[in-house]
Amino acid sequence: MTADVVRLRPPMHRVNPRARWYWAARAAVLWIVLLVPQVIWWVADSGEAELPHVLVGVAWAVLAAVHLIVMPQWRYRVHRWEATDTAVYTQTGWLSQERRIAPISRVQTVDSERGPIEQLFKLANVTVTTASAAGPLKIDGLAAKDAEQLVADLTTRVGHTLGDAT
Structure with a gap:
């Protein structure tokens, strides 16, 4: 009896396209959680230096947008089975x-x-x-x-x- 030869190769099937929305929703939860300390900091520091709040807010928005837009698409292209x-x-x-x-x-x-x-x-x-x-x-x-x-x-x-x- 000969053993079956099994080789590492790219799998044929992609996951369901709805997985992109699922991954984005899960990531959105993380970004909302990361927004809470910023809001608390902004409320506690009201009237003080605005520039740090703006810089952190812009950085948060850019990183969140890139993650929420790029990550699901990229994962969808990679994930196969x-x-x-x-x-x-x-x-x-x-x-x-x-x-x-x-x-x-x-x-x-x-x-x-x-x-x-x-x-x-x-x-x-x-x-x-x-x-x-x-x-x-x-x-x-x-x-x-x-x-x-x-x-x-x-x-x-x-x-x-x-x-x-x-």
């Missing part, structure tokens, strides 16, 4: 990018998760846990139906695979 009969492929990140592969014979569990924000955007995340010390493979930003189908397909494939997933 694929599940074949022999392996699960993922590619994630935006500033730091990672490409991973897990042979089906090494898969231990397949999970799906939908938090409140994902539910708003009708998205789900799939986590494929393996015997690897590198941790699980995560596929974020799938349409909920696609995630359900992927979990079912992977569960079936893993069930038909010989081996102990270690």
